[in-house]
Amino acid sequence: MTAQVLDGKAIAADIRQSLQARISSMVANGERPPGLAVVLVGEDPASQVYVRNKARACQEVGFYSEVHRLARETAQPDLLALVDRLNADPRIDGILVQLPLPPQIDAEAVIERILPSKDVDGFHPYNVGRLALRLPRLRPCTPKGIMTMLARTGVPLEGLDAVIIGQSNIVGRPMALELLAARCTITVCHSRTRDLADKARGADILVAAIGRPAFVPGDWIKEGALVIDVGINRTADGGLVGDVDFAACAARAAWITPVPGGVGPMTIASLLENTCEARGWATS
Ligand code: GUN
Numbered sequence: 001m002t003a004q005v006l007d008g009k010a011i012a013a014d015i016r017q018s019l020q021a022r023i024s025s026m027v028a029n030g031e032r033p034p035g036l037a038v039v040l041v042g043e044d045p046a047s048q049v050y051v052r053n054k055a056r057a058c059q060e061v062g063f064y065s066e067v068h069r070l071a072r073e074t075a076q077p078d079l080l081a082l083v084d085r086l087n088a089d090p091r092i093d094g095i096l097v098q099l100p101l102p103p104q105i106d107a108e109a110v111i112e113r114i115l116p117s118k119d120v121d122g123f124h125p126y127n128v129g130r131l132a133l134r135l136p137r138l139r140p141c142t143p144k145g146i147m148t149m150l151a152r153t154g155v156p157l158e159g160l161d162a163v164i165i166g167q168s169n170i171v172g173r174p175m176a177l178e179l180l181a182a183r184c185t186i187t188v189c190h191s192r193t194r195d196l197a198d199k200a201r202g203a204d205i206l207v208a209a210i211g212r213p214a215f216v217p218g219d220w221i222k223e224g225a226l227v228i229d230v231g232i233n234r235t236a237d238g239g240l241v242g243d244v245d246f247a248a249c250a251a252r253a254a255w256i257t258p259v260p261g262g263v264g265p266m267t268i269a270s271l272l273e274n275t276c277e278a279r280g281w282a283t284s
Helices: 008-028 045-061 076-088 108-113 123-130 142-152 171-182 196-201 246-250 263-281
Strands: 035-041 063-072 094-097 161-165 186-189 205-208 226-229
Touching: 008 045, 008 142, 008 263, 035 076, 035 263, 045 063, 045 108, 045 263, 076 094, 076 108, 076 142, 076 196, 076 226, 094 108, 094 263, 108 142, 108 246, 123 171, 142 171, 161 196, 171 205, 186 196, 226 246
Parallel strands: 035 063, 035 094, 161 186, 161 205, 205 226
Antiparallel strands: none
């Protein structure tokens, strides 16, 4: 089998286009546009790129947006005070604090300080708990974007065996909750998992969120599987590669996401959708 490529870049462009049309007609009717505040602490190069892309996407669809760049040595009380100001700001519907944060800052305390109704990352325990209870409000952006892509394949997900490699709060855990809600059977693998290759080979849906270039070889892929590559790894020559060996895995999968142009743009599209939802505008 040769996989069909699941074109996240094109799907995300569709989503942005329909959001842009919606926002311009709402604004023409005198409505306030959705507002997103992005907070970046320090100069982590990857985070700078992500924040720049998020800000650009906001401008493209017509959001009100602010980027707050704080020094790496920012003290926790100063960051919490900024979150408090943004919580109280009526122009701001969504607040995103880019992770990772420097070591002097307790990321959990910052996430919990964001009003759950403005938590467009979906990382607040309130939103994670609601997702676990199948009562989702704001859903974590990367797993939400992956669910949107999986829906575009037209493959019924009910009853499929899903294997997720990675147990992070940002991707692995909420991905498991999303796929469980879609009535898949879930296996979450991590650094202590035994017989990882065997588990991967049983997957109808394989989600790789490891952070190691080309970690998943072709012979881990079940014939006809859906393969979702969450990895964004920079190579020595400045290129990007995912967590799966794309060519080898595409030879066996039915569907596969590329890197770049797969999950990454969908994460940003989901952030825009979440900000509209936080504004009180339904998106689906
Ligand atoms: N760092 C890597 N991915 C994300 C994300 O989706 N949201 C935030 N806030 N930080 C991240």
